[in-house]
Amino acid sequence: xxxxLPSPTTIAALVKIGLLVGGxxxxxxxxxxxxxxxxxxxxxxxxxxxxGIPLTNIRLFGLGQPLADGLKIILKEDxxxxxxxxxxxxxxxxxxxxASLAIFAAIPFGSVLPPLGIPGLPDPVPFLVAPGLDxxxxxxxxxxxxxxxxxxxxGWASNNKYGFLGGLRSSAQLVAYEIPLGLGLLGxxxxxxxxxxDRIMEAQATSGVWYAFAxxxxxxxxxxxxxxEAARLPFDLPEAEQELVGGYHxxxxxxxxLLFLVAEFLHMITAxxxxxxxxxxxxxxxxxTGSAAEVSWAGALVRFAILSAKxxxxxxxxxxxxxxxxxxxxxxxxxxxWKVMLPLGLANLVTVAVVEEYRPWLVERLGSSGxxxxxxxxxxxxxxxxxxxxxxxxxxxxxxxxxxxxxxxxAEQSLAEDLVEA
Amino acid sequence: xxxxxPVLLFVAISAAVAVGLVGAxxxxxxxxxxxxxxxxxESGMDPVHDTRRRFDVRFHLVAITFLVFDVELLFLYPWAVxxxxxAGIDAAVRDGLVGGRGVVFxxxxxxxxxxxxxxxxxxxxxxxxxx
Numbered sequence: 001x002x003x004x005l006p007s008p009t010t011i012a013a014l015v016k017i018g019l020l021v022g023g024x025x026x027x028x029x030x031x032x033x034x035x036x037x038x039x040x041x042x043x044x045x046x047x048x049x050x051x052g053i054p055l056t057n058i059r060l061f062g063l064g065q066p067l068a069d070g071l072k073i074i075l076k077e078d079x080x081x082x083x084x085x086x087x088x089x090x091x092x093x094x095x096x097x098x099a100s101l102a103i104f105a106a107i108p109f110g111s112v113l114p115p116l117g118i119p120g121l122p123d124p125v126p127f128l129v130a131p132g133l134d135x136x137x138x139x140x141x142x143x144x145x146x147x148x149x150x151x152x153x154x155g156w157a158s159n160n161k162y163g164f165l166g167g168l169r170s171s172a173q174l175v176a177y178e179i180p181l182g183l184g185l186l187g188x189x190x191x192x193x194x195x196x197x198d199r200i201m202e203a204q205a206t207s208g209v210w211y212a213f214a215x216x217x218x219x220x221x222x223x224x225x226x227x228x229e230a231a232r233l234p235f236d237l238p239e240a241e242q243e244l245v246g247g248y249h250x251x252x253x254x255x256x257x258l259l260f261l262v263a264e265f266l267h268m269i270t271a272x273x274x275x276x277x278x279x280x281x282x283x284x285x286x287x288x289t290g291s292a293a294e295v296s297w298a299g300a301l302v303r304f305a306i307l308s309a310k311x312x313x314x315x316x317x318x319x320x321x322x323x324x325x326x327x328x329x330x331x332x333x334x335x336x337x338w339k340v341m342l343p344l345g346l347a348n349l350v351t352v353a354v355v356e357e358y359r360p361w362l363v364e365r366l367g368s369s370g371x372x373x374x375x376x377x378x379x380x381x382x383x384x385x386x387x388x389x390x391x392x393x394x395x396x397x398x399x400x401x402x403x404x405x406x407x408x409x410x411a412e413q414s415l416a417e418d419l420v421e422a
Numbered sequence: 423x424x425x426x427x428p429v430l431l432f433v434a435i436s437a438a439v440a441v442g443l444v445g446a447x448x449x450x451x452x453x454x455x456x457x458x459x460x461x462x463x464e465s466g467m468d469p470v471h472d473t474r475r476r477f478d479v480r481f482h483l484v485a486i487t488f489l490v491f492d493v494e495l496l497f498l499y500p501w502a503v504x505x506x507x508x509a510g511i512d513a514a515v516r517d518g519l520v521g522g523r524g525v526v527f528x529x530x531x532x533x534x535x536x537x538x539x540x541x542x543x544x545x546x547x548x549x550x551x552x553x
Binding site for chain 1: 439448498502507527
């Protein structure tokens, strides 16, 4: 009988997966509502506030809206246009949603539970689906790269010019910002000495110095890059409505469109998780939670609440930015990635590497508190130097006058000029 | 197998969620099609020509630069992880596998310097110039 039943660890993993998938889908639905409320508040109008309990007059501030939206979109026609590449067209939304959900296998959503005393289950139980996965962050990055495939396949298979351009733009953007993202991450990995996200949180809780303070430059680079990776304004060029209709998902409708939109929202949630876990101390808050490996039930709940509150804060920040800043132009976007973020990321990496390498030597010379101050001062100095240099040189500013090259479009261009003259 | 099993389960369940949603909608939704509905969307105009044409090589350049820098970053991850972890560089120095921390650090810095030289070359060559 025992051989038939899955092991307690497997059951625990299944329970966590169920909680995460259910929680994330619900969170995505209600965050859409939150985003609409924030949009309404920013634009000084009333947001969705009518849908409540059906068949009654109870409105509940519009809390029924996500359910109604979801139900409606499932009842819509599942339509495949005739001109598309059927296999890739159908695969793209499935791929992108599955990848953006499975990212959470390596992302902790709390600290640990107190020991449960269930035989066969190692105590304490961490809030993490795959606690033994040593490559942690790499899994997250691998799967967020797979999301690029979903976008590219969707855009290509649609056989639609808007979709194609959106897919190309999107892949170029995601690919370009993956490098600053990786550089920001590398500094954190170097300081924490582990790729596991729960270990990175522990390292910050133990030292009490969040990596946002220890590596300000890395934090800024990572923050900007994660905005771009999540395709949020000011970097939402993949689906700039005014120029590309819907970008790569122009030809999608009904439930498949929903999968793309949910995946995009999940990317934003993932970005918020990563920002909080890697740079904002995770479940740590000075004076409220210690760094102990084992906690009571109350402690576990407090840590979970702190982590959730921080993540919600970052998500609200994402939404406020969306309604505050205009969109970048594509050349500005690419210049920002390659000419500003990449050098700044490298500068941050070298600074962090030097600080971490010579920390023992500093501790020997200055004592541990003096060494701590020097280890903070160097990255901050680098942050201001980088900021000033980037501001003075403005490598992201561009001369966007067309360069005259002889290409296939020349004939059309000279024809157009002739027409204007005539 | 033990640490990877939950990951595989998660991948399987996420795929099942995606397929299940599409399948449910496919069963519930109406099926009404028409020739106009089947056309590619081009803001209401009749489509001009097929999308499958040649496109600009600049996307190619971005892809290549991405590959170069991403792979170079991947080489830095083992160093970053080993730098301070207990079974990392310090253990290797203790066991006499490498001369000292300084050698590894210098090696990593030389590697980053090479990346920077390549980056400067790309910049001068105008690879990052998006027009």
